Amino acid sequence: MLPRRSLARRMWSSTGMPLAAIIVLLGLAESAKYFGVLPVFLPSPSQVAAEVVDNPALLGNVASTAYKAASGYGIAATVAVGAAAIAVLVRPLYGSIYNLGVGIHAVPIIATAPLLALWLGVGPQVQITIAALASQFPMLVGTMQGLQSADAQQRELMHVLSATRAQMLRFLLLPSALPYLFAGFKIAAPSAILGAVTAEWAGADRGVGAMMLYALFSYDTPKVWLAVLITCLMAAGGYGFWALVEHVAIYWDRDVEIAE
Amino acid sequence: MSKSRNEAVNQRIATASRSVSRRVISVVAAACAVLLLWQAAVVGFGIPNYIVPPPLSVLKAFVTEGKILWLQTAFTLMGAAIGLVVSISFATSTAVAFAMNRGLAQASLPVLIAFRSMPAAAIAPIIMLILGRGLNTSIAVVAIVTFFPLLVNLARGLVTVDRNAVELLHVYGASRWQQLRYMRVPFAMPFLFTGLRVAGASAILGAMLSEWITGSRGLGNLILESGEMRETEILWAAVLVSVVIALTVFWLTSAAERLVVHWRQP
Numbered sequence: 001m002l003p004r005r006s007l008a009r010r011m012w013s014s015t016g017m018p019l020a021a022i023i024v025l026l027g028l029a030e031s032a033k034y035f036g037v038l039p040v041f042l043p044s045p046s047q048v049a050a051e052v053v054d055n056p057a058l059l060g061n062v063a064s065t066a067y068k069a070a071s072g073y074g075i076a077a078t079v080a081v082g083a084a085a086i087a088v089l090v091r092p093l094y095g096s097i098y099n100l101g102v103g104i105h106a107v108p109i110i111a112t113a114p115l116l117a118l119w120l121g122v123g124p125q126v127q128i129t130i131a132a133l134a135s136q137f138p139m140l141v142g143t144m145q146g147l148q149s150a151d152a153q154q155r156e157l158m159h160v161l162s163a164t165r166a167q168m169l170r171f172l173l174l175p176s177a178l179p180y181l182f183a184g185f186k187i188a189a190p191s192a193i194l195g196a197v198t199a200e201w202a203g204a205d206r207g208v209g210a211m212m213l214y215a216l217f218s219y220d221t222p223k224v225w226l227a228v229l230i231t232c233l234m235a236a237g238g239y240g241f242w243a244l245v246e247h248v249a250i251y252w253d254r255d256v257e258i259a260e
Numbered sequence: 261m262s263k264s265r266n267e268a269v270n271q272r273i274a275t276a277s278r279s280v281s282r283r284v285i286s287v288v289a290a291a292c293a294v295l296l297l298w299q300a301a302v303v304g305f306g307i308p309n310y311i312v313p314p315p316l317s318v319l320k321a322f323v324t325e326g327k328i329l330w331l332q333t334a335f336t337l338m339g340a341a342i343g344l345v346v347s348i349s350f351a352t353s354t355a356v357a358f359a360m361n362r363g364l365a366q367a368s369l370p371v372l373i374a375f376r377s378m379p380a381a382a383i384a385p386i387i388m389l390i391l392g393r394g395l396n397t398s399i400a401v402v403a404i405v406t407f408f409p410l411l412v413n414l415a416r417g418l419v420t421v422d423r424n425a426v427e428l429l430h431v432y433g434a435s436r437w438q439q440l441r442y443m444r445v446p447f448a449m450p451f452l453f454t455g456l457r458v459a460g461a462s463a464i465l466g467a468m469l470s471e472w473i474t475g476s477r478g479l480g481n482l483i484l485e486s487g488e489m490r491e492t493e494i495l496w497a498a499v500l501v502s503v504v505i506a507l508t509v510f511w512l513t514s515a516a517e518r519l520v521v522h523w524r525q526p
Binding site for chain 2: 039041102103105106107108109110111112113114115117118119190191193194197198201202203209212213216219221224225227228231232235
Protein backbone atom coordinates (compact mmCIF):
# COMPACT_ATOMS: atom_id res chain seq x y z
CA MET A 1 0.00 0.00 0.00
CA LEU A 2 1.45 3.29 -1.09
CA PRO A 3 1.42 6.14 1.39
CA ARG A 4 -1.18 8.72 0.43
CA ARG A 5 0.44 11.84 -0.80
CA SER A 6 -1.10 15.24 -0.46
CA LEU A 7 -3.18 16.54 -3.35
CA ALA A 8 -0.77 19.36 -4.05
CA ARG A 9 2.14 17.00 -4.42
CA ARG A 10 0.19 14.70 -6.67
CA MET A 11 -0.86 17.62 -8.84
CA TRP A 12 2.77 18.73 -9.03
CA SER A 13 4.07 15.35 -10.10
CA SER A 14 1.29 14.74 -12.63
CA THR A 15 1.11 18.13 -14.32
CA GLY A 16 3.60 20.51 -12.81
CA MET A 17 6.74 18.48 -13.35
CA PRO A 18 6.18 17.61 -17.03
CA LEU A 19 5.18 21.20 -17.68
CA ALA A 20 8.35 22.50 -16.04
CA ALA A 21 10.42 20.03 -18.06
CA ILE A 22 8.80 21.20 -21.29
CA ILE A 23 9.43 24.85 -20.46
CA VAL A 24 13.07 24.16 -19.65
CA LEU A 25 13.50 22.19 -22.89
CA LEU A 26 11.91 24.94 -24.95
CA GLY A 27 14.16 27.53 -23.32
CA LEU A 28 17.21 25.40 -24.05
CA ALA A 29 16.20 24.95 -27.68
CA GLU A 30 15.57 28.66 -28.07
CA SER A 31 18.96 29.65 -26.69
CA ALA A 32 20.70 26.90 -28.66
CA LYS A 33 19.20 28.26 -31.86
CA TYR A 34 20.21 31.77 -30.83
CA PHE A 35 23.83 30.70 -30.47
CA GLY A 36 23.64 28.76 -33.72
CA VAL A 37 24.35 25.31 -32.37
CA LEU A 38 21.05 23.81 -33.44
CA PRO A 39 21.17 21.84 -36.75
CA VAL A 40 19.35 23.28 -39.73
CA PHE A 41 16.43 20.88 -39.54
CA LEU A 42 15.49 22.00 -36.03
CA PRO A 43 13.69 25.33 -35.89
CA SER A 44 13.54 27.32 -32.69
CA PRO A 45 10.27 27.25 -30.76
CA SER A 46 9.68 30.93 -31.50
CA GLN A 47 9.93 30.28 -35.24
CA VAL A 48 7.27 27.60 -34.95
CA ALA A 49 5.13 29.91 -32.84
CA ALA A 50 5.53 32.66 -35.44
CA GLU A 51 4.33 30.19 -38.05
CA VAL A 52 1.06 29.85 -36.13
CA VAL A 53 0.53 33.59 -36.16
CA ASP A 54 1.22 34.40 -39.81
CA ASN A 55 -0.45 31.39 -41.34
CA PRO A 56 -4.09 32.28 -41.99
CA ALA A 57 -4.81 28.94 -43.69
CA LEU A 58 -3.78 27.00 -40.60
CA LEU A 59 -7.15 26.90 -38.88
CA GLY A 60 -8.87 25.76 -42.06
CA ASN A 61 -6.33 22.98 -42.53
CA VAL A 62 -6.68 21.76 -38.97
CA ALA A 63 -10.46 21.89 -39.14
CA SER A 64 -10.44 19.99 -42.42
CA THR A 65 -8.26 17.17 -41.07
CA ALA A 66 -10.20 17.03 -37.81
CA TYR A 67 -13.46 16.81 -39.73
CA LYS A 68 -12.19 14.00 -41.97
CA ALA A 69 -10.68 12.04 -39.10
CA ALA A 70 -13.77 12.46 -36.91
CA SER A 71 -16.19 11.43 -39.67
CA GLY A 72 -14.10 8.38 -40.55
CA TYR A 73 -13.81 7.51 -36.88
CA GLY A 74 -17.54 7.87 -36.37
CA ILE A 75 -18.35 5.63 -39.31
CA ALA A 76 -15.77 3.07 -38.19
CA ALA A 77 -17.12 3.11 -34.62
CA THR A 78 -20.69 2.54 -35.78
CA VAL A 79 -19.79 -0.25 -38.16
CA ALA A 80 -17.29 -1.91 -35.81
CA VAL A 81 -19.59 -1.93 -32.79
CA GLY A 82 -22.48 -3.16 -34.91
CA ALA A 83 -20.39 -5.87 -36.54
CA ALA A 84 -18.98 -6.99 -33.20
CA ALA A 85 -22.47 -7.19 -31.70
CA ILE A 86 -23.62 -9.30 -34.64
CA ALA A 87 -20.53 -11.50 -34.31
CA VAL A 88 -21.22 -12.16 -30.65
CA LEU A 89 -24.95 -12.73 -31.16
CA VAL A 90 -24.67 -14.86 -34.30
CA ARG A 91 -21.89 -17.31 -33.51
CA PRO A 92 -21.38 -18.75 -37.01
CA LEU A 93 -20.46 -15.28 -38.28
CA TYR A 94 -17.92 -14.65 -35.52
CA GLY A 95 -14.89 -16.05 -37.34
CA SER A 96 -15.53 -14.35 -40.65
CA ILE A 97 -16.22 -10.94 -39.10
CA TYR A 98 -13.05 -11.16 -37.02
CA ASN A 99 -10.99 -12.32 -39.99
CA LEU A 100 -12.34 -9.52 -42.13
CA GLY A 101 -11.28 -7.02 -39.48
CA VAL A 102 -7.84 -8.59 -39.25
CA GLY A 103 -7.51 -8.56 -43.03
CA ILE A 104 -8.37 -4.88 -43.33
CA HIS A 105 -6.05 -4.12 -40.44
CA ALA A 106 -3.16 -6.03 -42.00
CA VAL A 107 -3.46 -4.35 -45.39
CA PRO A 108 -1.29 -1.24 -45.58
CA ILE A 109 -3.97 1.44 -45.72
CA ILE A 110 -1.95 3.80 -47.83
CA ALA A 111 -1.85 1.20 -50.58
CA THR A 112 -5.58 1.64 -51.03
CA ALA A 113 -5.56 5.44 -51.23
CA PRO A 114 -4.97 5.76 -55.01
CA LEU A 115 -7.56 3.07 -55.67
CA LEU A 116 -10.10 4.83 -53.50
CA ALA A 117 -9.27 8.10 -55.24
CA LEU A 118 -10.13 6.45 -58.55
CA TRP A 119 -13.41 5.09 -57.22
CA LEU A 120 -14.63 7.90 -55.05
CA GLY A 121 -13.19 10.87 -56.87
CA VAL A 122 -10.96 13.49 -55.31
CA GLY A 123 -12.37 15.04 -52.19
CA PRO A 124 -12.70 14.47 -48.48
CA GLN A 125 -14.53 11.16 -48.99
CA VAL A 126 -11.25 9.39 -49.77
CA GLN A 127 -9.60 10.59 -46.57
CA ILE A 128 -12.73 9.81 -44.54
CA THR A 129 -12.79 6.26 -45.89
CA ILE A 130 -9.13 5.71 -45.11
CA ALA A 131 -9.50 7.15 -41.61
CA ALA A 132 -12.36 4.70 -41.08
CA LEU A 133 -10.39 1.73 -42.42
CA ALA A 134 -7.36 2.66 -40.35
CA SER A 135 -9.23 2.93 -37.07
CA GLN A 136 -11.76 0.10 -37.21
CA PHE A 137 -9.73 -2.76 -35.76
CA PRO A 138 -9.23 -1.79 -32.09
CA MET A 139 -12.92 -0.88 -31.78
CA LEU A 140 -14.00 -4.17 -33.35
CA VAL A 141 -11.74 -6.24 -31.12
CA GLY A 142 -12.57 -4.19 -28.04
CA THR A 143 -16.31 -4.61 -28.53
CA MET A 144 -15.99 -8.32 -29.30
CA GLN A 145 -13.85 -8.92 -26.25
CA GLY A 146 -16.01 -6.69 -24.06
CA LEU A 147 -19.31 -8.33 -24.94
CA GLN A 148 -17.82 -11.68 -23.98
CA SER A 149 -16.16 -10.53 -20.80
CA ALA A 150 -19.09 -11.28 -18.48
CA ASP A 151 -18.19 -14.54 -16.83
CA ALA A 152 -20.33 -17.65 -16.68
CA GLN A 153 -21.25 -17.28 -12.99
CA GLN A 154 -22.64 -13.81 -13.54
CA ARG A 155 -24.64 -15.05 -16.50
CA GLU A 156 -25.97 -17.89 -14.40
CA LEU A 157 -26.95 -15.52 -11.65
CA MET A 158 -28.89 -13.39 -14.11
CA HIS A 159 -30.52 -16.54 -15.39
CA VAL A 160 -31.47 -17.65 -11.89
CA LEU A 161 -32.94 -14.23 -11.24
CA SER A 162 -34.93 -14.81 -14.45
CA ALA A 163 -33.71 -11.66 -16.10
CA THR A 164 -35.07 -10.84 -19.52
CA ARG A 165 -32.69 -10.47 -22.46
CA ALA A 166 -32.96 -6.69 -22.25
CA GLN A 167 -32.17 -6.73 -18.52
CA MET A 168 -29.27 -9.04 -19.16
CA LEU A 169 -27.95 -6.55 -21.71
CA ARG A 170 -28.57 -3.53 -19.52
CA PHE A 171 -27.28 -4.84 -16.21
CA LEU A 172 -24.62 -7.35 -17.16
CA LEU A 173 -23.36 -7.28 -20.74
CA LEU A 174 -23.09 -3.54 -21.28
CA PRO A 175 -21.43 -2.67 -17.97
CA SER A 176 -18.88 -5.41 -18.37
CA ALA A 177 -18.24 -4.45 -21.99
CA LEU A 178 -17.72 -0.74 -21.38
CA PRO A 179 -14.10 -0.84 -20.18
CA TYR A 180 -13.11 -2.80 -23.29
CA LEU A 181 -15.12 -0.49 -25.52
CA PHE A 182 -13.33 2.52 -24.13
CA ALA A 183 -9.96 0.84 -24.46
CA GLY A 184 -10.71 0.24 -28.14
CA PHE A 185 -12.04 3.74 -28.69
CA LYS A 186 -8.94 5.23 -27.08
CA ILE A 187 -6.47 3.29 -29.21
CA ALA A 188 -8.44 3.89 -32.40
CA ALA A 189 -8.50 7.68 -32.14
CA PRO A 190 -4.81 8.27 -33.04
CA SER A 191 -5.13 5.77 -35.89
CA ALA A 192 -7.95 7.81 -37.41
CA ILE A 193 -5.74 10.91 -37.36
CA LEU A 194 -2.88 8.92 -38.86
CA GLY A 195 -5.17 7.62 -41.60
CA ALA A 196 -6.55 11.06 -42.44
CA VAL A 197 -3.13 12.73 -42.55
CA THR A 198 -1.55 9.97 -44.61
CA ALA A 199 -4.43 9.99 -47.06
CA GLU A 200 -3.96 13.72 -47.45
CA TRP A 201 -0.40 13.10 -48.59
CA ALA A 202 -1.78 11.13 -51.50
CA GLY A 203 -3.57 14.17 -52.77
CA ALA A 204 -5.74 16.70 -51.01
CA ASP A 205 -5.98 20.45 -51.38
CA ARG A 206 -6.58 21.11 -47.69
CA GLY A 207 -5.59 19.54 -44.42
CA VAL A 208 -2.62 19.13 -42.13
CA GLY A 209 -1.19 16.39 -44.33
CA ALA A 210 -1.30 18.58 -47.43
CA MET A 211 0.26 21.44 -45.50
CA MET A 212 2.99 19.08 -44.29
CA LEU A 213 3.76 17.89 -47.80
CA TYR A 214 3.93 21.38 -49.31
CA ALA A 215 6.15 22.56 -46.47
CA LEU A 216 8.45 19.56 -46.96
CA PHE A 217 8.88 20.18 -50.65
CA SER A 218 9.71 23.84 -50.10
CA TYR A 219 11.94 22.92 -47.14
CA ASP A 220 9.97 25.19 -44.83
CA THR A 221 11.24 23.63 -41.61
CA PRO A 222 9.18 25.56 -39.04
CA LYS A 223 6.00 24.75 -40.96
CA VAL A 224 6.88 21.05 -41.12
CA TRP A 225 7.42 21.01 -37.39
CA LEU A 226 4.19 22.87 -36.81
CA ALA A 227 2.30 20.32 -38.92
CA VAL A 228 3.98 17.46 -37.06
CA LEU A 229 3.17 19.04 -33.73
CA ILE A 230 -0.46 19.51 -34.70
CA THR A 231 -0.69 15.89 -35.85
CA CYS A 232 0.66 14.72 -32.51
CA LEU A 233 -1.65 17.02 -30.58
CA MET A 234 -4.68 15.84 -32.52
CA ALA A 235 -3.75 12.21 -31.94
CA ALA A 236 -3.18 12.82 -28.24
CA GLY A 237 -6.35 14.88 -28.07
CA GLY A 238 -8.44 12.07 -29.51
CA TYR A 239 -6.94 9.64 -27.03
CA GLY A 240 -7.35 12.07 -24.15
CA PHE A 241 -10.97 12.79 -25.02
CA TRP A 242 -11.91 9.14 -24.67
CA ALA A 243 -9.80 8.73 -21.58
CA LEU A 244 -11.78 11.61 -20.06
CA VAL A 245 -15.13 10.15 -21.11
CA GLU A 246 -14.04 6.83 -19.66
CA HIS A 247 -13.06 8.50 -16.43
CA VAL A 248 -16.46 10.13 -16.11
CA ALA A 249 -18.53 7.19 -17.34
CA ILE A 250 -17.09 4.26 -15.44
CA TYR A 251 -15.45 3.87 -12.10
CA TRP A 252 -14.82 0.14 -12.15
CA ASP A 253 -12.26 -1.92 -13.95
CA ARG A 254 -10.41 0.78 -15.86
CA ASP A 255 -7.36 0.20 -18.02
CA VAL A 256 -8.22 -3.23 -19.28
CA GLU A 257 -6.07 -4.46 -22.12
CA ILE A 258 -7.42 -5.59 -25.42
CA ALA A 259 -5.53 -8.05 -27.56
CA GLU A 260 -3.90 -6.27 -30.45
CA MET B 261 0.93 -41.62 -18.44
CA SER B 262 3.63 -40.21 -20.65
CA LYS B 263 2.38 -42.42 -23.44
CA SER B 264 -1.09 -41.02 -23.28
CA ARG B 265 0.39 -37.57 -23.26
CA ASN B 266 2.38 -38.38 -26.37
CA GLU B 267 -0.74 -39.62 -28.02
CA ALA B 268 -2.54 -36.45 -27.08
CA VAL B 269 0.26 -34.36 -28.56
CA ASN B 270 0.28 -36.43 -31.75
CA GLN B 271 -3.43 -36.09 -32.03
CA ARG B 272 -3.18 -32.37 -31.57
CA ILE B 273 -0.55 -32.09 -34.29
CA ALA B 274 -2.66 -34.21 -36.61
CA THR B 275 -5.74 -32.06 -36.02
CA ALA B 276 -3.67 -28.94 -36.50
CA SER B 277 -2.20 -30.09 -39.80
CA ARG B 278 -5.62 -31.23 -40.99
CA SER B 279 -7.09 -27.85 -40.17
CA VAL B 280 -4.17 -26.08 -41.85
CA SER B 281 -4.54 -28.03 -45.09
CA ARG B 282 -8.29 -27.52 -45.01
CA ARG B 283 -7.72 -23.84 -44.54
CA VAL B 284 -5.22 -23.60 -47.40
CA ILE B 285 -7.62 -25.39 -49.73
CA SER B 286 -10.51 -23.16 -48.74
CA VAL B 287 -8.42 -20.01 -49.18
CA VAL B 288 -7.23 -21.08 -52.63
CA ALA B 289 -10.76 -22.02 -53.64
CA ALA B 290 -12.11 -18.71 -52.41
CA ALA B 291 -9.39 -16.81 -54.28
CA CYS B 292 -10.16 -18.67 -57.53
CA ALA B 293 -13.87 -18.00 -57.11
CA VAL B 294 -13.24 -14.31 -56.49
CA LEU B 295 -10.99 -14.05 -59.56
CA LEU B 296 -13.56 -15.77 -61.76
CA LEU B 297 -16.37 -13.57 -60.47
CA TRP B 298 -14.18 -10.52 -60.90
CA GLN B 299 -13.37 -11.33 -64.53
CA ALA B 300 -16.99 -12.17 -65.27
CA ALA B 301 -18.30 -9.01 -63.62
CA VAL B 302 -15.83 -6.72 -65.38
CA VAL B 303 -16.49 -8.24 -68.80
CA GLY B 304 -20.20 -8.78 -68.21
CA PHE B 305 -21.11 -5.33 -66.92
CA GLY B 306 -18.59 -3.57 -69.13
CA ILE B 307 -16.90 -1.82 -66.21
CA PRO B 308 -14.32 0.60 -67.57
CA ASN B 309 -10.68 -0.32 -67.07
CA TYR B 310 -9.78 2.62 -64.86
CA ILE B 311 -12.28 1.63 -62.19
CA VAL B 312 -11.58 -2.08 -62.00
CA PRO B 313 -9.32 -3.76 -64.56
CA PRO B 314 -10.05 -7.42 -65.32
CA PRO B 315 -7.73 -9.82 -63.50
CA LEU B 316 -6.26 -11.07 -66.76
CA SER B 317 -4.86 -7.65 -67.63
CA VAL B 318 -3.53 -7.30 -64.08
CA LEU B 319 -1.85 -10.64 -64.62
CA LYS B 320 -0.42 -9.31 -67.88
CA ALA B 321 0.95 -6.32 -65.98
CA PHE B 322 2.72 -8.73 -63.65
CA VAL B 323 4.45 -10.24 -66.67
CA THR B 324 5.24 -7.12 -68.70
CA GLU B 325 6.08 -4.85 -65.78
CA GLY B 326 7.50 -7.64 -63.65
CA LYS B 327 10.97 -6.17 -63.53
CA ILE B 328 9.87 -2.78 -62.22
CA LEU B 329 7.50 -4.37 -59.72
CA TRP B 330 10.19 -6.68 -58.46
CA LEU B 331 12.80 -3.91 -58.18
CA GLN B 332 10.49 -1.57 -56.27
CA THR B 333 9.28 -4.36 -54.01
CA ALA B 334 12.87 -5.29 -53.25
CA PHE B 335 13.57 -1.69 -52.28
CA THR B 336 10.65 -1.56 -49.89
CA LEU B 337 11.41 -4.93 -48.39
CA MET B 338 15.06 -4.01 -47.92
CA GLY B 339 14.15 -0.80 -46.11
CA ALA B 340 11.67 -2.61 -43.91
CA ALA B 341 14.01 -5.51 -43.15
CA ILE B 342 17.06 -3.41 -42.30
CA GLY B 343 14.93 -1.08 -40.20
CA LEU B 344 13.43 -4.03 -38.37
CA VAL B 345 16.83 -5.54 -37.64
CA VAL B 346 18.13 -2.22 -36.31
CA SER B 347 15.00 -1.83 -34.21
CA ILE B 348 15.16 -5.36 -32.80
CA SER B 349 18.75 -4.94 -31.69
CA PHE B 350 18.08 -1.57 -30.07
CA ALA B 351 14.86 -2.76 -28.44
CA THR B 352 16.50 -5.90 -27.08
CA SER B 353 19.43 -4.09 -25.56
CA THR B 354 17.19 -1.40 -24.06
CA ALA B 355 14.83 -4.01 -22.65
CA VAL B 356 17.72 -5.94 -21.10
CA ALA B 357 19.05 -2.74 -19.55
CA PHE B 358 15.56 -2.08 -18.17
CA ALA B 359 15.30 -5.58 -16.75
CA MET B 360 18.63 -5.29 -14.96
CA ASN B 361 18.00 -1.82 -13.63
CA ARG B 362 14.52 -1.13 -12.30
CA GLY B 363 15.23 2.54 -11.62
CA LEU B 364 16.19 3.21 -15.22
CA ALA B 365 13.03 1.52 -16.42
CA GLN B 366 10.78 3.48 -14.10
CA ALA B 367 12.42 6.74 -15.07
CA SER B 368 12.25 6.28 -18.83
CA LEU B 369 9.07 4.28 -19.41
CA PRO B 370 6.68 7.26 -19.23
CA VAL B 371 8.76 9.12 -21.81
CA LEU B 372 8.85 6.07 -24.06
CA ILE B 373 5.11 5.56 -23.77
CA ALA B 374 4.54 9.19 -24.71
CA PHE B 375 6.70 8.66 -27.78
CA ARG B 376 4.92 5.44 -28.64
CA SER B 377 1.69 7.26 -29.34
CA MET B 378 3.42 9.51 -31.87
CA PRO B 379 1.93 8.55 -35.22
CA ALA B 380 4.15 7.46 -38.10
CA ALA B 381 2.72 10.33 -40.15
CA ALA B 382 4.44 12.69 -37.71
CA ILE B 383 7.75 10.84 -37.59
CA ALA B 384 8.35 10.46 -41.32
CA PRO B 385 8.53 14.16 -42.25
CA ILE B 386 10.98 14.92 -39.47
CA ILE B 387 13.24 12.04 -40.45
CA MET B 388 13.07 13.28 -44.02
CA LEU B 389 14.21 16.73 -42.91
CA ILE B 390 17.17 15.13 -41.17
CA LEU B 391 18.21 12.38 -43.59
CA GLY B 392 16.87 13.61 -46.92
CA ARG B 393 15.40 11.37 -49.60
CA GLY B 394 16.43 7.77 -49.96
CA LEU B 395 16.74 4.42 -48.32
CA ASN B 396 18.14 5.86 -45.09
CA THR B 397 14.88 7.63 -44.37
CA SER B 398 12.91 4.41 -44.87
CA ILE B 399 15.23 2.51 -42.55
CA ALA B 400 15.06 5.16 -39.85
CA VAL B 401 11.28 5.50 -40.01
CA VAL B 402 10.80 1.73 -39.88
CA ALA B 403 13.24 1.44 -36.99
CA ILE B 404 11.48 4.13 -34.97
CA VAL B 405 7.95 2.95 -35.73
CA THR B 406 8.73 -0.65 -34.79
CA PHE B 407 10.92 0.16 -31.80
CA PHE B 408 8.13 0.93 -29.36
CA PRO B 409 5.89 -2.12 -29.74
CA LEU B 410 8.98 -4.32 -29.56
CA LEU B 411 10.41 -2.58 -26.53
CA VAL B 412 7.18 -2.43 -24.58
CA ASN B 413 6.47 -6.11 -25.14
CA LEU B 414 10.04 -7.21 -24.46
CA ALA B 415 10.30 -5.14 -21.31
CA ARG B 416 7.05 -6.61 -20.07
CA GLY B 417 8.25 -10.10 -20.93
CA LEU B 418 11.56 -9.72 -19.15
CA VAL B 419 9.82 -8.46 -16.01
CA THR B 420 6.89 -10.86 -15.80
CA VAL B 421 8.55 -14.09 -14.80
CA ASP B 422 7.27 -16.85 -12.63
CA ARG B 423 7.85 -16.09 -8.95
CA ASN B 424 8.88 -19.68 -8.29
CA ALA B 425 11.55 -19.46 -10.95
CA VAL B 426 12.88 -16.23 -9.45
CA GLU B 427 13.08 -17.82 -6.02
CA LEU B 428 14.68 -20.99 -7.33
CA LEU B 429 17.41 -19.08 -9.13
CA HIS B 430 17.89 -16.92 -6.07
CA VAL B 431 18.36 -20.01 -3.93
CA TYR B 432 20.87 -21.34 -6.43
CA GLY B 433 22.73 -18.07 -6.09
CA ALA B 434 22.48 -17.29 -9.80
CA SER B 435 24.18 -14.13 -10.97
CA ARG B 436 22.22 -11.44 -12.78
CA TRP B 437 23.47 -12.67 -16.14
CA GLN B 438 22.50 -16.23 -15.34
CA GLN B 439 19.07 -15.05 -14.28
CA LEU B 440 18.77 -13.28 -17.58
CA ARG B 441 20.06 -16.19 -19.62
CA TYR B 442 18.13 -19.02 -18.00
CA MET B 443 14.97 -17.35 -16.80
CA ARG B 444 14.12 -13.95 -18.19
CA VAL B 445 14.99 -14.53 -21.84
CA PRO B 446 12.99 -17.78 -22.17
CA PHE B 447 10.06 -16.17 -20.42
CA ALA B 448 10.29 -13.17 -22.73
CA MET B 449 10.21 -15.13 -25.99
CA PRO B 450 6.40 -15.17 -26.39
CA PHE B 451 6.32 -11.45 -25.71
CA LEU B 452 9.02 -10.88 -28.34
CA PHE B 453 6.84 -12.58 -30.92
CA THR B 454 3.77 -10.63 -29.89
CA GLY B 455 5.83 -7.50 -30.38
CA LEU B 456 7.09 -8.78 -33.72
CA ARG B 457 3.55 -9.40 -34.94
CA VAL B 458 2.59 -5.80 -34.22
CA ALA B 459 5.93 -4.48 -35.50
CA GLY B 460 5.94 -6.50 -38.72
CA ALA B 461 2.78 -4.86 -40.01
CA SER B 462 3.94 -1.39 -39.08
CA ALA B 463 7.36 -2.02 -40.64
CA ILE B 464 5.85 -2.48 -44.09
CA LEU B 465 3.52 0.44 -43.53
CA GLY B 466 6.37 2.64 -42.29
CA ALA B 467 8.55 1.83 -45.28
CA MET B 468 5.74 2.61 -47.71
CA LEU B 469 4.81 5.79 -45.86
CA SER B 470 8.32 7.15 -46.01
CA GLU B 471 8.66 6.33 -49.69
CA TRP B 472 5.41 8.09 -50.22
CA ILE B 473 6.44 11.27 -48.51
CA THR B 474 10.03 11.36 -49.79
CA GLY B 475 9.17 10.29 -53.33
CA SER B 476 12.08 7.86 -53.37
CA ARG B 477 12.00 4.47 -55.02
CA GLY B 478 9.84 1.67 -53.68
CA LEU B 479 6.45 0.03 -53.76
CA GLY B 480 4.69 2.91 -52.00
CA ASN B 481 5.85 5.36 -54.58
CA LEU B 482 5.06 3.02 -57.45
CA ILE B 483 1.47 2.81 -56.19
CA LEU B 484 1.19 6.57 -55.86
CA GLU B 485 2.69 7.29 -59.28
CA SER B 486 0.77 4.68 -61.20
CA GLY B 487 -2.38 5.99 -59.51
CA GLU B 488 -1.64 9.49 -60.73
CA MET B 489 -0.70 8.30 -64.23
CA ARG B 490 -3.93 6.24 -64.40
CA GLU B 491 -1.88 3.12 -65.14
CA THR B 492 -4.53 1.03 -63.48
CA GLU B 493 -3.04 -2.38 -64.22
CA ILE B 494 0.29 -1.55 -62.60
CA LEU B 495 -1.52 0.13 -59.72
CA TRP B 496 -3.55 -3.00 -59.05
CA ALA B 497 -0.54 -5.26 -59.43
CA ALA B 498 1.45 -3.14 -56.96
CA VAL B 499 -1.44 -2.95 -54.48
CA LEU B 500 -1.86 -6.71 -54.71
CA VAL B 501 1.85 -7.23 -54.07
CA SER B 502 1.75 -4.96 -51.02
CA VAL B 503 -1.35 -6.68 -49.66
CA VAL B 504 0.21 -10.11 -50.17
CA ILE B 505 3.41 -8.97 -48.44
CA ALA B 506 1.47 -7.53 -45.51
CA LEU B 507 -0.69 -10.61 -45.10
CA THR B 508 2.34 -12.91 -45.40
CA VAL B 509 4.22 -10.99 -42.74
CA PHE B 510 1.15 -11.02 -40.50
CA TRP B 511 0.56 -14.73 -41.04
CA LEU B 512 4.22 -15.69 -40.51
CA THR B 513 4.56 -13.68 -37.31
CA SER B 514 1.24 -14.96 -35.93
CA ALA B 515 2.28 -18.53 -36.73
CA ALA B 516 5.65 -18.00 -35.06
CA GLU B 517 3.91 -16.50 -32.06
CA ARG B 518 1.56 -19.47 -31.74
CA LEU B 519 4.46 -21.88 -32.11
CA VAL B 520 6.42 -20.23 -29.32
CA VAL B 521 3.49 -19.53 -27.07
CA HIS B 522 2.14 -23.06 -27.14
CA TRP B 523 4.63 -24.34 -24.58
CA ARG B 524 3.56 -21.59 -22.25
CA GLN B 525 -0.15 -22.28 -22.42
CA PRO B 526 -0.58 -25.96 -23.19
